[in-house]
Amino acid sequence: MSDIFTQVQSAQTALDAETPATAEALEQFRIRYLGSKGLIKSLMEEMRTVPNERKREFGQLVNALKQGAETKFQEAKTVLEAQAEQASAQAFDLTAPGEPLPIGARHPIAITMNRIIEIFGRIGFAVADGPEIEHDWYNFTAMNTPEDHPARDMQDTFYVVDAPGMLLRTHTSNVQARVMTTRKPPIRIIAPGRVYRNETISARSHAQFHQVEGLYIDEGVSFADMKQTLLYFAQEMFGAPKIRLRPSFFPFTEPSAEMDVWLGTDTEENYRLTKGTGWLEILGCGMVDPQVLENCGIDSRQYSGFAFGMGIERQALRLFNIPDIRLLFENDVRMLRQFAAAV
């Protein structure tokens, strides 16, 4: 009889000493004490062997044991759950910053164009656009270069085989004709874009490249206005102290000039880029030929204007110290990535 009381005693002692430390140990603990074939259940079943006068005492002891086991089970469960939560929070930290997504970089050509657009934007030039696959008329004829004109030889291009009269534009000057035929003066635009020539690819030239065109038409626009505008640009873009206008020829301007900016020969790059002269040629310009105005339906007795067209590649080479024009078209990300910080 006292046996059964001893059993409860020792069960209580064993229980007090236990602290299940793992999920498995906890489950074993539950089965051992609280399961349907567990210790407490079997002790309960012994009740009938206990004499009546001690049943109450026995019942209280077993109940205390049961409650103790349940409390211990709950406590250990809470601790283990908290531990598991902490462990998974360490494995996946919701508050950690996300994986950085590479956002790419602007192409040096685009950066250069944006700078040019920004500079002319400050003095009132708005961006205009025109097609790269263009009709002969806008690219050549309207620009005073009729079909038999020798200047067409200087700008051989790619023709669209199944669309007679359509070609890849050789310059952004087509946008001049596009704008002048659709808008009334005053006109003050720049037109950045891609152009094409049928040329052999080398370190200095490519069959596709970029230009920015400029056009300013109003009453009383003079050569002096053009010179001042271009000087402003040269100063802002290159920090150049001076420009040089050399007489030249373009079918669509009269008089025409080519403009050089003074870079000097102080640095090796400037020496190389200017071929030792200190001068970098960057654009062609001139007063819009009255015939071009008339071709586009603008009265040349009332209006005058100037135009210019500049190459972008050479400016980009200068801006970023890139030694070979082909690097601009290969799109090797190792090269391009270097400009991620530039805007």
Ligand code: DAH
């Ligand atoms: N279109 C010429 C070229 O591609 C550049 C040019 C020269 C544009 C004089 C002009 C200009 O607007 O007035 O070589």
